[in-house]
Amino acid sequence: MSQSVAPVLEARQISKRFPGVVALDGVSIALLPGEVHALVGENGAGKSTLIKVFTGVHRPDGGELIYNGSPVAFGTPLDAQRAGISTIYQEVNLVPMMSVARNLMLGREPRGRLGVIDTARMYGEAERILAGYGVVTDVRRPLRTLGMGVQQMVALARAVAIDARVVIMDEPTSSLEPREVETLFSVIRKLRDDGIAVVYVSHRLDELYEVCDRVTVLRDGRVAHTGPLAELERLKLIALMLGRDLDEVRTGGLTRFSRDRRHARERDGAAPAVRAEGLTRRQVLRGVDVAVWPGEVVGLGGLLGAGRSETAKGIVGALPLDAGRVLVGGLPLRTGSTTAAIRAGVSLLPEDRKAEGIIPALSVRENIALAALPSLSRAGVVSDAKIDKVVEVFMRRLRIKAASPHQPVQELSGGNQQKVLLARWLAIRPKILLLDEPTRGIDVGAKAEVQALVDELAEEGLGVLLISSDLEELVEGADRILVLREGAVVGELSGDDVTEDKIMASIAERGAESDG
Amino acid sequence: MAEAVAPPGRRVLAWAQEYGVYAAVGVLLLFNVLFTPHFLDVANFRTQLVQVAPIVIVSLGMALVIGTQGIDLSVGSVMSLAAALVALYLGYGAWPALLVALVGGAVAGTAGGALVAYVGVQPIVATLALLVGVRGLANVLVPQLVEFRNPDLIALGSSSLSGVPVIVVIAAVLTLLMAFLVRRTTFGRQVVAIGGNRAASELSGLPVRRVLLLVYVISGVLAALAGVLATARLQASDPTSLGLFIELSAITAVVVGGTPLSGGRIRVLSTVMGALLMQLLSATLIKHNLPQSWTQIVQAVIILAAVYATRERGTR
Numbered sequence: 001m002s003q004s005v006a007p008v009l010e011a012r013q014i015s016k017r018f019p020g021v022v023a024l025d026g027v028s029i030a031l032l033p034g035e036v037h038a039l040v041g042e043n044g045a046g047k048s049t050l051i052k053v054f055t056g057v058h059r060p061d062g063g064e065l066i067y068n069g070s071p072v073a074f075g076t077p078l079d080a081q082r083a084g085i086s087t088i089y090q091e092v093n094l095v096p097m098m099s100v101a102r103n104l105m106l107g108r109e110p111r112g113r114l115g116v117i118d119t120a121r122m123y124g125e126a127e128r129i130l131a132g133y134g135v136v137t138d139v140r141r142p143l144r145t146l147g148m149g150v151q152q153m154v155a156l157a158r159a160v161a162i163d164a165r166v167v168i169m170d171e172p173t174s175s176l177e178p179r180e181v182e183t184l185f186s187v188i189r190k191l192r193d194d195g196i197a198v199v200y201v202s203h204r205l206d207e208l209y210e211v212c213d214r215v216t217v218l219r220d221g222r223v224a225h226t227g228p229l230a231e232l233e234r235l236k237l238i239a240l241m242l243g244r245d246l247d248e249v250r251t252g253g254l255t256r257f258s259r260d261r262r263h264a265r266e267r268d269g270a271a272p273a274v275r276a277e278g279l280t281r282r283q284v285l286r287g288v289d290v291a292v293w294p295g296e297v298v299g300l301g302g303l304l305g306a307g308r309s310e311t312a313k314g315i316v317g318a319l320p321l322d323a324g325r326v327l328v329g330g331l332p333l334r335t336g337s338t339t340a341a342i343r344a345g346v347s348l349l350p351e352d353r354k355a356e357g358i359i360p361a362l363s364v365r366e367n368i369a370l371a372a373l374p375s376l377s378r379a380g381v382v383s384d385a386k387i388d389k390v391v392e393v394f395m396r397r398l399r400i401k402a403a404s405p406h407q408p409v410q411e412l413s414g415g416n417q418q419k420v421l422l423a424r425w426l427a428i429r430p431k432i433l434l435l436d437e438p439t440r441g442i443d444v445g446a447k448a449e450v451q452a453l454v455d456e457l458a459e460e461g462l463g464v465l466l467i468s469s470d471l472e473e474l475v476e477g478a479d480r481i482l483v484l485r486e487g488a489v490v491g492e493l494s495g496d497d498v499t500e501d502k503i504m505a506s507i508a509e510r511g512a513e514s515d516g
Numbered sequence: 517m518a519e520a521v522a523p524p525g526r527r528v529l530a531w532a533q534e535y536g537v538y539a540a541v542g543v544l545l546l547f548n549v550l551f552t553p554h555f556l557d558v559a560n561f562r563t564q565l566v567q568v569a570p571i572v573i574v575s576l577g578m579a580l581v582i583g584t585q586g587i588d589l590s591v592g593s594v595m596s597l598a599a600a601l602v603a604l605y606l607g608y609g610a611w612p613a614l615l616v617a618l619v620g621g622a623v624a625g626t627a628g629g630a631l632v633a634y635v636g637v638q639p640i641v642a643t644l645a646l647l648v649g650v651r652g653l654a655n656v657l658v659p660q661l662v663e664f665r666n667p668d669l670i671a672l673g674s675s676s677l678s679g680v681p682v683i684v685v686i687a688a689v690l691t692l693l694m695a696f697l698v699r700r701t702t703f704g705r706q707v708v709a710i711g712g713n714r715a716a717s718e719l720s721g722l723p724v725r726r727v728l729l730l731v732y733v734i735s736g737v738l739a740a741l742a743g744v745l746a747t748a749r750l751q752a753s754d755p756t757s758l759g760l761f762i763e764l765s766a767i768t769a770v771v772v773g774g775t776p777l778s779g780g781r782i783r784v785l786s787t788v789m790g791a792l793l794m795q796l797l798s799a800t801l802i803k804h805n806l807p808q809s810w811t812q813i814v815q816a817v818i819i820l821a822a823v824y825a826t827r828e829r830g831t832r
């Protein structure tokens with residue numbers, strides 16, 4: 001990384017203000033060809049905003065962009081893409097109703113005579129490209145029928161296939177599982193060797209150290225540090241991100257799951273808080289049995305497409321089932337009704353925060369209060385006082401960064417949106433909480449807080465079902481782990497057996513055939 | 517792309533989104549005060565308001581429906597059904613007849629709402645079927661214009677409360693009620709949430725289907741009420757032509773008022789302003805002897821401007 005190499009893309013003193021916040025305040029950063037540049041910072045530090053300035057989504061209020069040695073101003077993302085800056089956004093940005101192949105080839109479909117799209121060739125090519133990423137799937141299916149992880153791989157394949165000089169990835173691994181992360185990394189290394197500048201945004205520090213050469217730390221819209229990553233100690237990096245003293249971080253300012261909680265819980269005689277029996281859905285679930293006792297954290301392990309999210313959705317009635325039933329406190333739940341599930345105290349934090357989570361145009365306040373509305377109103381009339389109180393508590397407890405509770409939630413950074421959703425669920429005080437990727441996209445500080453919160457709630461008697469593609473999180477958080485494969489439970493681990501290796505082994509057991 | 521606009525331009529646009537209708541109504545009023553003879557006459561004001569009142573009432577329901585990403589094309593036909601029912605049941609007295617008409621509106625609304633919420637038919641298709649079917653039914657019930665002499669009903673259409681026509685008072689009260697419903701009640705907030713993101717609302721345990729059904733029922737009842745009031749004012753029941761094309765006026769009022777067709781936001785007072793704006797506009801152009809076609813062209817321009825202003829809010 002000698003400084004004699006001219007940067008491909010450079011930001012000089014970029015500023016960007018939104019009503020009520022300064023998202024970027026004189027940020028300068030230079031991207032060199034053939035480097036993987038990590039961009040890190042707390043939720044709301046300005047990472048996505050900086051990326052959107054690079055790609056012409058936002059126009060900066062001040063400063064300039066230099067691309068290939070000359071100043072540029074991209075009017076639209078398409079301009080940036082044409083110029084060779086390719087981006088995978090934090091929220092998957094594809095067309096859910098169109099087929100996988102269409103999404104992949106959008107705008108550059110192979111054409112036959114008369115300029116008609118040659119569908120046969122398009123499908124063939126799409127299959128071939130995706131196979132290169134370890135994704136084997138029917139490319140004719142609408143994209144939305146696939147899991148988030150596969151969708152993200154499609155987005156990746158699409159971004160890389162475009163001839164690019166700069167490839168920007170905003171939290172690309174947030175819904176990938178380990179094997180796919182490996183694929184992603186090999187793609188990144190290849191890009192780097194081809195002399196492409198890669199910008200990599202992630203809250204997962206392991207990943208950063210694995211693939212990144214240099215790092216830029218943003219804090220409150222300013223550059224807090226730039227330099228080679230390998231020389232930077234991990235705790236020092238965290239300290240820089242959080243803006244705390246190194247010592248403070250070292251002495252456990254970052255609590256995570258407390259492990260001593262893992263003992264066989266008293267459950268003789270006690271009924272499980274929730275028990276699902278024989279959940280079945282054609283091609284997705286084949287008779288899954290899950291039980292969660294009060295005060296217990298049960299992890300669901302498995303690869304993408306193993307049926308983890310579907311199990312959770314089946315339990316709350318958000319996925320139509322062909323067979324199976326759910327018992328809460330021993331009583332059967334009306335099937336297919338999320339309303340009934342929530343009334344019984346079972347709630348799900350969904351995986352896809354953009355499509356199934358936030359109500360974008362509503363305020364932070366209303367998004368938090370949404371599920372709890374009936375209990376926050378009197379005779380059908382909402383009580384401002386009650387809502388304000390709940391919202392205040394959770395905004396403080398989860399440290400939600402917003403200009404005000406009245407800010408539309410779509411204007412929040414990704415991680416803060418996730419916290420808003422968590423708050424929505426905590427506000428109804430559930431008995432059982434199903435968490436599908438709860439710490440996805442939230443920063444190290446907040447992640448620890450969320451994990452501590454899960455711990456604390458479990459202590460208070462809440463039953464938790466935890467789905468996470470982060471194995472470490474699963475191992476640290478769960479008392480017991482059920483491993484799913486192809487829609488069926490293939491293993492159960494508890495006590496000292498709860499380790500990453502044992503989970504991996506259990507997933508791989510019984511034939512090494514992979515599922516997509 | 518919202519952010520691609522320079523900050524001052526963006527602020528103007530944001531302002532126009534919020535207060536554009538109010539400003540437009542203000543400008544038009546001012547223009548008329550200055551240039552239109554007799555505009556400030558009380559009689560003129562009354563006429564304008566009485567004319568616009570049924571449209572306002574229908575628009576209130578339409579705003580609610582549009583807030584859920586839906587649309588209700590059946591409102592005009594429901595008005596005509598109400599007119600027919602009133603004529604049929606007037607023999608039992610004005611109030612029973614009114615009640616029957618409202619029930620008729622509720623039934624029509626239930627039909628549309630059930631198709632949308634439980635069967636999963638697209639709102640535009642479901643209510644289009646009702647638009648055709650319900651008017652047909654009204655015409656079968658009362659094939660031609662029927663005049664009546666019921667004093668209660670006539671009073672409803674022409675009497676005043678301390679100088680303000682009853683119809684206008686009713687429209688005003690309903691506006692306030694609707695604003696309260698949308699802003700302050702659990703139901704109203706759920707409607708907005710469902711329009712903003714239906715999947716998320718379902719996962720949050722909102723009774724999505726029940727809320728949707730109720731939204732169409734409310735729209736039907738409001739349309740029926742508008743039908744009864746219009747009939748009372750006409751002093752005749754005319755199912756063949758009553759309420760023809762009023763769905764277009766109502767949608768226009770909602771859109772001009774800045775409620776995005778993509779749902780998730782309902783602006784009640786602005787919707788009323790939208791209806792007033794269109795009313796004032798055509799009155800102004802008529803008073804200044806411009807042909808009807810001009811009115812239509814100007815209305816088209818205003819609709820486009822309103823859609824442009826709400827565009828980015830709606831699509832993000």
Ligand SMILES: Nc1ncnc2c1ncn2[C@@H]1O[C@H](COP(=O)(O)OP(=O)(O)OP(=O)(O)O)[C@@H](O)[C@H]1O
Pocket residue numbers: 018019021022023041042043044045046047048049050090401402403410411412413414415416441443
């Ligand atoms: N369109 C917008 N309107 C108003 N404020 C915005 C908008 N986009 C971002 N912001 C604000 O700018 C700040 C930076 O947000 P940004 O999305 O860049 O954070 P981030 O570093 O990507 O965080 P995360 O790790 O959570 O994704 C936040 O305070 C956010 O609320």
Ligand SMILES: [Mg+2]
Pocket residue numbers: 047048049090170413414415
């Ligand atoms: Mg971000």
